[in-house]
Amino acid sequence: MAAVTRGSFSVLRQLLSQQYRRRCFRLQNFRSDRTLQPLIFRCDRNLQMFGSRALHTAIVSQGPIVQFKLSDIGEGIMEVTVKEWYVKEGDKVSQFDSICEVQSDKASVTITSRYDGVIKKLYYDVDATALVGKPLVDIETESSSEVIQEEDVVETPAMAREEHTHQEIKGHKTQATPAVRRLAMENNIKLSEVVGTGKDGRILKEDILNYLARQTGAILPPTPFQEIQTPGPAPAPAAAAAATARPVSTPATKPPPTTPKPVFIGKDITEPLKGFSKAMVKTMTAALKIPHFGYCDEVDLSRLVAVRAELRSVAEARGVKLSYMPFFIKAASLGLLQFPILNASVDEGCQNITYKASHNIGLAMDTSQGLLVPNVKNVQLLSVMEIAQELNRLQALGAAGQLGTGELSGGTFTLSNIGSIGGTYTKPVILPPEVAIGALGKIQILPRFDANDQVVRAHIMNVSWSADHRIIDGATMCRFSNLWKEYLENPASMMLDLK
Structure with a gap:
């Protein structure tokens, strides 16, 4: 028993000796730093406490910095041009505050902040190209670290459905x-x-x-817009005096915009095509690969002028500006019901044709951003008054440069009102993937013969059609135009087919 105990103590002694040697080896390794230890501990205890408190305060006052990324705008857009910054480094921002405006080849988008915080860094200059998924700005947030984790999730393209919470297509605030x-x-x-x-x-x-x-x-009152008036006879002196004496409830018309004075620079300027101009290059290059054929005719709108004059006051009482375009669009939709091939699209190889169920009729607009073609959705389900209301909205957005992707995409047929500028005839270019387009000239008062061979004043408008000759023949285009013309020359006939 004594031998066993003696052996146990011997083993314990060896283990303790090994631990002692290990500790000594560690102390020898750090012996070279022994001279630094007194320097550290000579610091005043009060200074140490002050420094630790100051460091703690700095950490609390500075929130986490988040890289605010450009989220997926949709429509396959991978890059945009930064048009304007609304903030600069050091500015304080709140949620939904505008950060910058970017422009793709389809629409302008205003990016708004997701956080309350301070802008620490701008990643792009004005007119620079920003990439989807890359940082736009750094924001020092006032939130916890959980917000950073949420940022990494929400800003991915897979969560694009949430982008409307923090982004807005220009003109459509999506703060909600x-x-x-x-x-x-x-x-x-x-x-x-x-x-x-x-x-x-x-x-x-x-x-x-x-x-x-x-x-x-x-029927809801939309934002009013100025419309092009058709030429009419000069009012009689008595009527003019009565009109002057009667109070006018309509808003005053804005003065015409002044044309800037041309400036001679004296040198060549080269700049890249961006935004809508770049989109027009792509669209028109594809459009002119389509074999076009044209068809022109004139339409007597004298009866429509009288009908519109009767309904105009009714529409204004409902807050709607009633122009001739709603009648043109509705007549086109009624014609497309009879000729659905004009409301179709073909694939790139022209191997398949798709007949569109919805009549999303576009209206080519000349805006400050260039030629844009917003469209009125589901015209086949709308009344003339509802079409007028939607046109009021599109015109107001177009004049303000605020047309978004929702208005500019999905068109199936297009009318171009070149007459609003002053043209009579034109050769419109088809807007792919559509297969037909019409261009409307200005309404002129011209002499025409009536049924009794008497010369009368008539309101005449010229129309020019273009169609994809690969799938549409001249006879079809002619029959459609005749039906559209019949609806407009005899507006009462539209009542038979309206739904």
Whole structure:
């Protein structure tokens, strides 16, 4: 028993000796730093406490810095041009504050902040090209680290459906509370298609309800816009005096824009094509690969002028400016019901044709951003008054340069009102993937013979059609034009086919 105990103590002694040697070896390794130790501990204890407190305060006052990335705008857009910065480094921003405006080849987009914080860095200069998924700015946030994790999730293209919460297609504020977004989602409404009436364009519950009412046929007052008037006879002196004495309730017309004085620079200037100009290059290059054929005719709008004059005051009482274009668009839709091949599209190899169920009729507009073609959706389901209301909205957005992707995409047939500028005839170019387009000239008062061979004053408008000759023959285009012309020359005949 004593031998066993003696052996156990011997083993324990060896283990303790090994641990002692290890500790000694560690101390020898750090012996070279022994001279530094007194320097460290000579610091005043009060200074140490002050330094630690100051460091702690700095950490608390500086929030996490988030790289705010350019999220997926949609439509396959991978790069945009930075048109304008609304902030600079050091500026304090809040949620939904505008950060910058970017422009793709399809639309202008205003990027808004997701966070409350301070701008620390701008990644791009004005007119520089920004890439989707790359940082736009660094923001020192006032939030916790959980916000950074959320940023990495929300800003990915897979979550593009959430982009309308923090981005806005220019002219369509998409600032909305979760309750409003839920209401829009339940009714399958895109926030980008709703114009907000709240503060800073915030979308309210009432805006969603009004949008639903419009979809079901209710008439809502839109934003008024100036329209092109047809030439008319000069008023008699008595009538002019009466009109002067009578109070006018219509808004005063804006003075015509002044033409800037030309400046001779004296040197060549080269600049890259960007935005809508770049998009036009692609579109027109593809368009002119289509074999076009043209067809022209003239339309007597004398009866339509009288009908519109009768209905104009009724429309204004409902807050709608009624021009001739809603009649042109509705007549085209009625004609497309009889000739659906004109409301179709073909694939790139022209091997398949798709007949479109919706009549999304576009209107070519001359805007400050160039030629844009917004379209009125589902014209086959709309009345003339509803079409006029939607045109009012598109005209107002176009004049303000605020047309978004929702208005510019999805067209199936196009009318170009070249007469609003002053043309009579033109050769319109088809807008792919559409297969037909019409161009309307200005309305002129010209002498014509009536049924009794008497010379009368007539309101004449010329129309020029272009069609894809690969799938549309001249006879089809002619028959469609004759039907469209019949509806306009005899507006009462439209009543038989209206739904």
